[in-house]
Amino acid sequence: MDGIKEFWNQYKGAIIGIVIGILILITRLHDLILAIVVLVLSAFIGNYVQQNKELVKTKLKGFIDKM
Numbered sequence: 001m002d003g004i005k006e007f008w009n010q011y012k013g014a015i016i017g018i019v020i021g022i023l024i025l026i027t028r029l030h031d032l033i034l035a036i037v038v039l040v041l042s043a044f045i046g047n048y049v050q051q052n053k054e055l056v057k058t059k060l061k062g063f064i065d066k067m
Helices: 002-026 029-051 055-065
Strands: none
Touching: 002 029, 029 055
């Protein structure tokens, strides 16, 4: 019994993570999670570009010139 308790105490985070991962895959929540992540990243990028228009323009122009 001590072996099982010791195993659980050492690996409970990994076991819980595996169970949550299996539930996400079974319920296809990963599509929703991916969509939410893409939306949030797009919002942050759009806000950054709006706040730093001139800096983004010069960096983009320099990148295009290098190509």
